[in-house]
Every structure is written in structure tokens, then in C-alpha cells.
Amino acid sequence: MSASSRTAARSDHWPDSLGRALTGAGVTTHVQPIVDLGEGVVVGYEALTRFKGYPVDNPESWFQAAARSRHGPALEALALRLALAARRRLPEGTWLSVNVGPDVLETAPVQQVLARQRDLRGVVVELTEHARIDSYTTLEPALQRLRSAGATIAIDDAGAGYAGLQHLVTIRPQIIKLDRTLVSGVDRDETKRALVEMIVGFASRIDARVLAEGIEHLNELDTVIGLGVPLAQGYLLGRPGPPWPAIDRRGLALLHHQRPRSSGHSLRAIVEGAATVFRQSDAAAAFVDDHTDLVVTLDAQHHPVATVDADGVVHSALEACMRVDVDTPIREAAERALTRPIRQRFHPLLCVDAAGRFVGVARLERVLTYLTARTALE
Numbered sequence: 001m002s003a004s005s006r007t008a009a010r011s012d013h014w015p016d017s018l019g020r021a022l023t024g025a026g027v028t029t030h031v032q033p034i035v036d037l038g039e040g041v042v043v044g045y046e047a048l049t050r051f052k053g054y055p056v057d058n059p060e061s062w063f064q065a066a067a068r069s070r071h072g073p074a075l076e077a078l079a080l081r082l083a084l085a086a087r088r089r090l091p092e093g094t095w096l097s098v099n100v101g102p103d104v105l106e107t108a109p110v111q112q113v114l115a116r117q118r119d120l121r122g123v124v125v126e127l128t129e130h131a132r133i134d135s136y137t138t139l140e141p142a143l144q145r146l147r148s149a150g151a152t153i154a155i156d157d158a159g160a161g162y163a164g165l166q167h168l169v170t171i172r173p174q175i176i177k178l179d180r181t182l183v184s185g186v187d188r189d190e191t192k193r194a195l196v197e198m199i200v201g202f203a204s205r206i207d208a209r210v211l212a213e214g215i216e217h218l219n220e221l222d223t224v225i226g227l228g229v230p231l232a233q234g235y236l237l238g239r240p241g242p243p244w245p246a247i248d249r250r251g252l253a254l255l256h257h258q259r260p261r262s263s264g265h266s267l268r269a270i271v272e273g274a275a276t277v278f279r280q281s282d283a284a285a286a287f288v289d290d291h292t293d294l295v296v297t298l299d300a301q302h303h304p305v306a307t308v309d310a311d312g313v314v315h316s317a318l319e320a321c322m323r324v325d326v327d328t329p330i331r332e333a334a335e336r337a338l339t340r341p342i343r344q345r346f347h348p349l350l351c352v353d354a355a356g357r358f359v360g361v362a363r364l365e366r367v368l369t370y371l372t373a374r375t376a377l378e
Helices: 003-012 014-021 059-068 072-089 108-115 136-148 165-171 190-205 218-226 249-258 280-290 330-337 364-377
Strands: 027-036 041-051 095-100 123-128 152-158 175-178 209-212 275-277 294-298 304-309 314-316 323-325 349-352 358-362
Touching (some): 027 095, 041 072, 095 152, 123 175, 175 190, 280 294, 330 364
Parallel strands (some): 041 095, 175 209, 323 349
């Protein structure tokens, strides 16, 4: 049989296969662990669709075939529905990451699935860069609805695909996922390292976190850690499987050996605890019980949502530069704080770990006192 005949034979199955799959037959969800490289723990899982009992099992081929036959929105809606159903069993303190093409985000099948999920806290919506976005203006209302429901927005496959930096600048995601083609061999390629370093620096300026996907070798892991990437996934750390796989033992051992040690010049040196509540209505009692002047409200994943001061004034923690990674150098944190709008400039910095969980506050008084003392010593 010629190559063209084999290709035709493989493509002949799609109408029947897609028809069966859209009923849910043989379609399942596996998940891959996402790891905090600083703590060496699983902080999230990416939901991945699997197709069992069909001539082709490669998920990318399935979604490409569905798009060609105009079944793309229906298949993505099915995958999204199955992934969100698994969310009910999500381990405490972790998030679930789901993939949605920006080209189908506003379609009726996908919107119907999302409409059934009133609370999307703990869900990361990944927008793949491989699909062209023709109008950011059209996409923005859908993204705003997701954010309002509590979802975190991520750009998938950064460093590959159509839009590149325009995606990052316009969408301002909270998580930036480095494409595996950028991560693969990063330890041997100076150009790749420079690009990763640039993206890490950009992410720190917009309060986003960088996630390296496709980590398969120790040298890649060592390099991304050295470049300041806080999150990663890949076969070295854990393969996809039924919910909920742990970190691979070998990967965990390597990670504990390689993971970074916090610098004494980072915010960790001056961070202090703060009273926290999960409902804003509980803030008043916290002021009395904890004898504090500041209360931080958290969501179910322990991400800071807002601060309440002793006068009852509420300040959103979701605005730019209110939150900062606890391992940020103090000098850099001070520079960022002092470029905030005047109404926010002297508010405490809310320090978070690589998973976005609240660690404590860094008051501007302590930041400036620390820098003054360091300058005197120098």
C-alpha cells in the first residue's frame, strides 16, 4: 500500500470515530502533576483528554480532525465537561488546569459547560497559542467572565504558535506556560535560556508565574530552576495518569537535591504573618481576636483576595503589584511597589509562594528599613 493510500485509510475512520467519541464513548480524563520547584510538592494538575479503543489515540490528532470537520467546539466542550467533573475529587490545596482553544471559547457548546460552573476558583483555563486569535476585543468579555467566576487565566505553549508576545501583553495571564520546544534542550541552548530569562522577568513585572512544561531531563530541570522558573511539569516529575498521580520518586529525589535555596536578600527575610479569613464578614472578629491592624481574605486555594484595614476599608489583592513572590529580591520588590498607583503605593506587599498561596505580608516600612541598613553596610 502506498503512503497516500495509508494516509487515506487512516483518515477514513474519522467520521465514525468522532461520532462515537462525541457521545462520550472511550473518552476519559488523565491528569499530570504540576510541581512547585521551591517546595517540591504538587500544587496542581493539568487535565488531558484520552481516547481509548480507536484507530488513533493521539489527542492532538483528534482535536485537529474535529476542527476540520467543524466538530471542534463540541469535542472541546466534552473534554472540558469531563475534566471539570473530576474536579470534585481534586486533592486539597491544588488546582485543576484545563485547556480551551481561544477560537472556541465563545462558542455555544463551551459556554454551556462553563455556565454550569458558577464558581471556578481553583480552575486554571489554559489558552493555547497554537490557535490564532483574530480579535482580542471579541475575546475579552469571555475572559472577564472567567476571571469574575474565580478562574485563573494561563497562556499555554508560550514561545510557540501565532501571537507570541502579543498574547502576553494583551491578555495579561496569571500563569505563563513555556512551550516544551523551548524547554527541550534549554540547558544546551543559550538563545533558549535568554528567552526563558526574559519571560521570567516579564512575568515578575505583571504578577504572573512561569510554568515550564515538558521537563524530561535533570539538566533541563537544573537550568529552569537556575533561571527562576517556579513551576514545572513533565515526565521527569510525573507522567499523566488517572487522578491523582504523585510526583515520580526519581523526580522527587532529584528535585530535593536540586531545588533552590532562598536568598537572605529576598522578601523571606522580612515577611511577617497576618490574620487571615476566608469570608470578609469574619474580618471584624479577626481584628479583636488577633489584635492586628490588617486582615487578609483568602479563597479556598489560600490565594489572597483582598485586605481589610482597621477602619474597615477593603483593598483588592487582585490588582497589579499587590501580590509578589516571596522569593523576590527586596530591592526589586521595593522598585515595583514604588511604581504602583499612588492609592496603592504604600500598602503592604502580599507575599505568595510559587503556587500563589499566601505566605505573609512585607510592609513597606520594613522593606525600606532593610534597604537602608544594607546600604549603610555597603
